[in-house]
Amino acid sequence: MSANTFGRALARPHNGFSALRLALATAVVVSHAFSVTSGQPLDEPLARATGFSLGAHAVNGFFAVSGFLVAMSLERRGARDYVLARTLRILPGVIAATLIVTLILGPALTRLPVAAYLSEPGPWRFIRDTLTTFKSNASLPGVFPDNPYRSPLGTVWTLKYEVLCYLGLLVAGLLGLLRRGPALALVAALAMGLAAAEFLHPDLSEGAETRFRLPLLFASGSALYLWRDRLRHRAWPLVALALAAALLQGTPPYRATLFLAEAYGAIWLALSPALAHPALEPRADLSYGIYLYGWPIQQSLHALMPAAAPWLLLPPALALTGLVAAASWVAVEKPALRLKARALRARGPQAAVS
Template identity: 90%
Template structure:
């Protein structure tokens, strides 16, 4: 049966969120194959066409999907259960990844003697900074010294914004503001704020843009969830947004329209019948592990074979990342989700969304 609204599409027994997240995580690894070897984040064809790398577009999709699904989680569970669920999904994976990179990868690849490496303050500061502030440009002593980037966990910076968005959503729910009207107003304010910033500062820095970009994408995903029963699951709004984005490229409105297009497109695609098939449902959710471990594995391969081209290292890096992500899922993430399921078992939903 054809779904008329996003809500009806979501009510199907299956959806494409898991396979979409897997595709987005893989896209990040593909994108980093270029930047890890060259040191230029925009060193790929898509970046030259749109101003953003394939990895950046994939992160945009991640944040839109996260906003949609996390708003659904908050609606179905109370604040305490929501916090527990988010913590058990994010923290175990990044804690273990940080320890593995620091205490296994670092000693294996550092130029320093092992005793000197372990006695240096660097590894322990790296653990502290990564786990307390999600600092992604921190380095380890003698590790990746000749790589364009020295950071061994270059993707964790987005987790800071993810956690802040989680907290913002929770605050909105507790304040009774997680409703259709306020959600739409927030999306409009962020989009117009970004356009105004781009108008006033044509050379808007990447950091300033990110502070608008990721909350806008997350808020757009959340708003799409809140409007799910009133919003038709149609392709023509996506086509109009894409057309407007293409026509206004080079203007202050371009970025806001691009991010709104990507947010709508990600949710629309995840709820399309073509992806809502059991055969496409991954048996293991490897997306988070791929996102965490893709960068250190690509950094390691480039350090070991610095003369290899990005295309030559892409296949082995993808294979190794998939294997490590599978190990992370089996030994860390899946047990954490089981713990979450046991902790939440038997609790009645206590919605904070009105």
């Protein structure tokens, strides 16, 4: 194996995946500081310049990183342990967030009497819809009635795509398709499919675009993992893809090229020596908690201080989100990971890898 491949970089004792995920989660909170107060997604940073907000670019990076790491997990664990690991990583956090928002935040901020709030079907329907379909535009009775957005858990919609990508990867593994050739073919098919859809429908809806975008990013991350021992860790492919995206802006291939650049860039950055340092590795993985709780905290701050400018609300939003994410890590996510580790050890040493 060449000394400068992605695989060799991955084999180092430390990498930048945790630090990068933390930065991406924080970027989502920064981005939403603007749209939460105005109700206009185009007010978010980068939205007008690139067609996607800073938060959307961060989500793109999340999905590429997830594809890389989850493909590694499936390859190392096998199907049954992979399902256990993914379940214990995703579900405890979102269940806790849903219950906290519904049964603590909702009663605290609703304009209804608490008894009336709890007797409404809305809170219980909200719990059901969030946990079964990851519905993100549902509201709670009397909560945030004057906010531009009424939804208290506006970011959970991406978890639906995350879970679908997990399932797709699992199916590929069971069918023996978790190999370099099929992975590259899937990335090419998704990229060309998105470009063709843009060509045939210049006004392609955001929902239709998302159904190409997130699987393409996840598949690209997975393909980069599968090709890790063949790909040299070089910056020039990132520069070439970024330049191509800039030149293609306004044309059908633009978005596909941009997403490929972001997928390569995220993995390249996470495996760069500059981030592969123990001092940069967070002691706690707060990224999931920040992603889940940033939106409801920002919604709450705007409801309490509706006249405050985005930049004034951002520092307290970041501070409160960090504190709640730390509590989520200590009380929910870390215990779930310990349970996962015990379950995998019980299945044997090979299952406990990674």
